[in-house]
Amino acid sequence: MQVLDATHGRDILEELVEVIVDNRQYLSDVDGAIGDGDHGINMAKGFRLCGESIAGQSLSLSKALGTLATTLMGSIGGSMGPLYGSLFMGMAKSVKDKTVLDAKDFGDMLADGREALEQISDAKVGDKCLLDTLVPAIERYRDAVEGGDDFPHALQALRNGAQYGRDSTFDLEAKIGRAARLGERSCGHLDAGAVSCCLLLSRLADSTEHRLEKAAA
Amino acid sequence: MQRIINDPDNVVDDAIKGYLRASPSLFAATDHSRVLKYPSSPSDKVGVVTGGGSGHEPAFLGYIGAGMCDAVAIGEIFSSPTADAFLEAFRAAPHGQGVACLYGNYAGDNMNVKMAKQMAELEDIEVKTVIARDDVASAPASERDKRRGVAGEVMMWKIGGAAAARGDSLDEVIRLAQKAVDACSSIGIGLSSCTIPANGKPNFSIEPGHMELGIGHHGEPGIEVAPLTSAEAIATAMCDPVLADQDFAGSEVAVLISGLGATPVMELNILYAHIAERLEDANIRVHRTDIGNYFTSLEMMGATLTLMKLDDELKPLLDAPARSLAITQC
Numbered sequence: 444m445q446v447l448d449a450t451h452g453r454d455i456l457e458e459l460v461e462v463i464v465d466n467r468q469y470l471s472d473v474d475g476a477i478g479d480g481d482h483g484i485n486m487a488k489g490f491r492l493c494g495e496s497i498a499g500q501s502l503s504l505s506k507a508l509g510t511l512a513t514t515l516m517g518s519i520g521g522s523m524g525p526l527y528g529s530l531f532m533g534m535a536k537s538v539k540d541k542t543v544l545d546a547k548d549f550g551d552m553l554a555d556g557r558e559a560l561e562q563i564s565d566a567k568v569g570d571k572c573l574l575d576t577l578v579p580a581i582e583r584y585r586d587a588v589e590g591g592d593d594f595p596h597a598l599q600a601l602r603n604g605a606q607y608g609r610d611s612t613f614d615l616e617a618k619i620g621r622a623a624r625l626g627e628r629s630c631g632h633l634d635a636g637a638v639s640c641c642l643l644l645s646r647l648a649d650s651t652e653h654r655l656e657k658a659a660a
Numbered sequence: 661m662q663r664i665i666n667d668p669d670n671v672v673d674d675a676i677k678g679y680l681r682a683s684p685s686l687f688a689a690t691d692h693s694r695v696l697k698y699p700s701s702p703s704d705k706v707g708v709v710t711g712g713g714s715g716h717e718p719a720f721l722g723y724i725g726a727g728m729c730d731a732v733a734i735g736e737i738f739s740s741p742t743a744d745a746f747l748e749a750f751r752a753a754p755h756g757q758g759v760a761c762l763y764g765n766y767a768g769d770n771m772n773v774k775m776a777k778q779m780a781e782l783e784d785i786e787v788k789t790v791i792a793r794d795d796v797a798s799a800p801a802s803e804r805d806k807r808r809g810v811a812g813e814v815m816m817w818k819i820g821g822a823a824a825a826r827g828d829s830l831d832e833v834i835r836l837a838q839k840a841v842d843a844c845s846s847i848g849i850g851l852s853s854c855t856i857p858a859n860g861k862p863n864f865s866i867e868p869g870h871m872e873l874g875i876g877h878h879g880e881p882g883i884e885v886a887p888l889t890s891a892e893a894i895a896t897a898m899c900d901p902v903l904a905d906q907d908f909a910g911s912e913v914a915v916l917i918s919g920l921g922a923t924p925v926m927e928l929n930i931l932y933a934h935i936a937e938r939l940e941d942a943n944i945r946v947h948r949t950d951i952g953n954y955f956t957s958l959e960m961m962g963a964t965l966t967l968m969k970l971d972d973e974l975k976p977l978l979d980a981p982a983r984s985l986a987i988t989q990c
Contacts, residue, residue, distance in 0.1 A: 525771035
């Protein structure tokens with residue numbers, strides 16, 4: 444059985460920071476079509492600050508996720524600060540006492556993140572928001588694990604679900620956020636939050652997969 | 661963009677510097693760069709805090725002062741302040757008797773206030789909230805919990821601030837602020853869009869020669885887009901949904917007409933003359949009227965109408981002394 448060493452979290456977090464900072468302009472462009480056009484600016488600001496505060500430190504996965512959560516909550520504001528902040532805080536709490544994560548622990552971490560997010564927001568699947576990515580990604584991951592897939596295959600299911608979810612927002616009419624103003628005109632565009640969530644989950648899957656090791660007997 | 665700015669990404673911080681320099685008797689810095697407080701709040705009263713995105717000046721900072729709010733959390737333009745900022749505002753306000761956080765119904769503000777309130781509990785600061793939901797165009801009366809807060813927030817701060825200033829308990833301040841906002845029905849009309857400097861392009865569009873009835877403070881969609889008409893017809897279009905929202909007939913009201921940023925105050929008075937006629941026709945007595953830029957949306961053209969139903973409890977609080985940038989009365 445393969446597991447992820449949860450005592451080292453900084454490397455994984457640095458890769459999450461990288462994917463958001465690298466996509467700053469792309470995320471703002473996606474947002475600009477139907478929203479304020481500041482999603483990439485705000486996300487990159489929060490993730491860069493997190494990158495600066497974890498640089499050179501030895502952190503567990505839980506500590507690193509917790510730092511990301513508090514940085515996002517403290518620096519972004521708006522809706523994205525609390526939404527992503529809650530998601531990562533829920534994940535951080537979920538793995539607080541773990542030294543290794545197996546495939547099920549990893550799925551529980553994602554589910555706990557989702558639960559924390561849903562505690563502060565009434566947003567739901569179909570609203571054209573980041574939950575449209577998060578929920579199918581988590582569900583496909585869970586189905587894969589429950590169906591007996593190994594960790595790498597479950598991570599592939601996570602990536603597939605995230606991409607499916609991201610793409611599902613293209614045809615949706617926005618129910619929340621600034622894009623809701625456009626009504627039907629918000630159709631035909633991806634949701635920026637769903638896109639950033641897909642980038643993050645896909646990179647998390649990649650980073651995790653590269654670090655999987657055989658569990659000690 | 662024809663704007664007096666430096667780096668478009670720094671407009672909020674740059675503006676805060678101006679407020680601090682211009683009005684040191686009203687504004688003091690705190691441990692958080694996005695929180696200002698009234699430097700002379702008595703420490704033994706209930707704290708009154710608000711906050712929200714920037715771009716609505718004089719809201720929210722303009723309502724800091726004596727008989728008004730004690731501290732304000734400041735967000736990016738049209739974007740909620742962080743939970744950290746709300747928490748620091750709770751700390752910066754008098755909080756020994758608890759803090760009344762009076763703000764508007766927007767998703768980001770709701771989430772950040774909720775988190776800040778939980779953090780404040782860990783520091784034994786008791787926070788209770790009133791969420792303004794006075795915009796009649798944003799949802800029907802049967803779904804009032806979905807309505808957005810607009811200029812009725814000004815009435816909520818005035819009433820809550822006055823109650824706190826005379827020494828009311830936290831529960832009483834909350835009850836009265838809630839009563840104030842429940843007594844308010846508001847509607848906006850937009851004649852043009854607005855541009856967030858960091859974006860550099862209009863947030864939405866209203867075609868020249870058109871107006872949008874029921875538009876929100878950030879350009880949220882209204883009830884209908886119609887050809888721009890006379891001030892008299894606009895007054896009727898705004899009064900109808902407001903008068904239908906509550907039974908105002910026979911009662912006394914306070915009227916607040918706020919420009920959205922780029923409409924000359926002269927035009928607000930033209931509009932009000934017709935609104936006053938409509939209120940008279942509906943057998944509504946006007947106790948007081950305030951006209952000016954009280955709650956704006958950057959450089960949007962347009963106005964909001966807020967009608968507040970008064971009673972013997974609200975009236976003295978509304979008329980109580982206050983000193984702030986936006987409202988000063990003896």
